[in-house]
Amino acid sequence: MMDPDYDLFMAIVTAGSLSAAGRTLNTSPAMVSKRLLRLENRLGTRLLHRSTRKMALTPQGQRLHADLKAIVVALKEAESRVQGQTDVPSGALRVSAPTSFGRLHLAPHIAAFLRVHPRVDLSLDLSDGFVDLFSGDIDIAIRITADVPPSLTAHRLARSARVLCAAPDYIAAHGTPETIPDLAAHRLLAATGQLPWRLTGPKGTTSWDGISHVRTNSSEVVRELTIGGVGIALRSLWDVNRELADGTLQRVLPDVSGSSDIAIYAVHPPVPTIPPTVAALIGFLRETYGPVPPWEVDAH
Known part of the structure; x- marks a missing residue:
């Protein structure tokens, strides 16, 4: 298909290790290592960081792998064209x-x-x-x-539009914020790294920061906490559209949304x-x- 050493390199990346590539190619790990070193010497750069526990592509290895993968795709497409299966x-x-x-x-x-x-x-x-x-x-x-x-x-x-929302039980217990600054008096819910929120309203875009009432690394947990009435969250419509439609959740500050970016x-x-x-x-x-x-x- 290509240069045998390139085929070997692709096999190593696909298999995840030199020994696994050797098993795939029915070649000893020592020979795989020798041929990989030969390729690196020929190209004048290291392609893989390797140790007894881990293997990772170098930036040069990532670039070569992407280029070789494109060549493989082009070869397959050429075969398909010859066979009349292009489309x-x-x-x-x-x-x-x-x-x-x-x-x-x-x-x-x-x-x-x-x-x-x-x-x-x-x-x-x-x-x-x-x-x-x-x-x-x-x-x-x-x-x-x-x-x-x-x-x-x-x-x-x-x-991917995002809206502020809360459960009816939360709104009944804590009231409804009328402006973005009113959020300071409410319980906010966000996964790690999701605050501050970029909010767009009638007065433009602003950044609103705070501390999540419950700390979690899971956006799905934030969703369930919001449905459970724990606080106000900024959620994607694709994630809560059904709950908004059936009343399980209600929009808060309906003229405010997440950044449109x-x-x-x-x-x-x-x-x-x-x-x-x-x-x-x-x-x-x-x-x-x-x-x-x-x-x-x-x-x-």
Whole structure:
């Protein structure tokens, strides 16, 4: 396929260790190490940090892996063109998404996606941590953010509006704030790192800081605490639209919302041509989430 030493390097990254790559290639770990060293010497740079316990790509290794992966994709596309299968998404598609969003707004649509693209072999990893997209383990990730790193290619899927909300029991017990400064007299709920809030209202955008009434590293816990009447939280509409619609939660300061900078993106490393499987998922999600995101239809 490529230079044998490049194939070896890709196998090491995929397997996660020199010994595992050796088993995959039916080669001794010593020979794998020798060939890797030969490649590093030829390129004049270290590609992997390795020890008895851990292996990690260097920045140069990450760059080479991304470039080689793009070459692999291009070769597969060339084969597909020869076979007349250019426009048929098929093969492995490895997707990562935030836990709550993936459970609520990705998993329910997987069946429909696979009905349209039955030749796609889909795997879905739900995690609240940002996966390393240059490791080769994930093809595309869903991220909800205001800033996508310039090293990644981003496809905007939908906006992610956020609102202040609380349970009726909390409002009955503590009253309703009339202005943003009134929040100082209320119990706020936020996961670690989510405060201060950037709030946009009739008078513009302001930053509101405070201390969460309950400290937690879990955004899902904040959601349950809010439903339970513990305090006021700034929540994404995709996360609480059903509760707002059925009255389990109520909006607080309805003319105030979270910063509009945050959106939902599909991201992947830069490639000369987007693989058909990745392009198929992006197109499917854009159609599913647009032009008005479904989580904004029933919320009020």
